[in-house]
Amino acid sequence: MESIDTNFQVLLPDPLSKDNSYLTVVSGNQDNTTILDCNLDARLKTFTYLKHSQQNENFLIEATRNFIKKQNFSELNELLDEGEITEEEYEIQLKDNPEKYFISLKNINSPDEVIVIANLVKRIGLNLRDFSTSEVSEMFSVKENQLISHVNNLRNVLK
């Protein structure tokens, strides 16, 4: 790996200092010096915001996909009920195209995901529907027991 010489100097915060939330970047020569102070706290907040935005987007896409899967399943049920397809054809369709019909419930990777889900459900609105915990789990493809367990553990954060 090649290295490039620069005249940049990074001054890390003094670990003994009470105020260690700044990272200082110094660049320049004898005539001109540029000092850039980076607020680490602001950087952390920006990173957290971007991470939550990405999680929001992922969960909303998952919810849309699961809505479509339910629609697909409902249409297949109608075809069977109306006699347009046989039970055998119904079973074959489900077996051959599980990704079109089945909502896969996955593990929750971090408590952050539950906060994102709780916020999304709040924004969707409980006045729209008094969702059950299993409906929320289906909506966002997460395991219901883990969802309930995480909500109980996160009570201090949600307060």
Place this chain on the structure above:
Amino acid sequence: MKLVQLGNSVECQKSNIALRSSGDNPFGIEYEGVRYFKYKSKKRAIVTITEELNPKEPRICKTSYLDLNGILEAEVIEIWTEKRVKFEVTSNFSNVHGIQQNSVNAFTFAKIVITWRAILEKALTI
């Protein structure tokens, strides 16, 4: 043993299910690699264990009741089955002998529904 509390569940190899409303048609759930048909009863329902799991270990919820003749009864119940079931609806639960029992010869998981609101309220008030 009769289970009537929110969040109670049963799991079994075979079951009898009595419903006053079959709710919507099923949709598909995949849980740990196994595909299930999921139903929701919106009126009173009774699920009875007629054959225990073998091995007798819960697949979906570790607190599920597993013993033979265990009964789950509530207004709103969610039911997962490994095979598609066409439920017959019972119109009158007051005459016990007249209840239409749907015999389900497949893995069954049934749970009394909890609302998201109730879980949040519980979490915030403990």
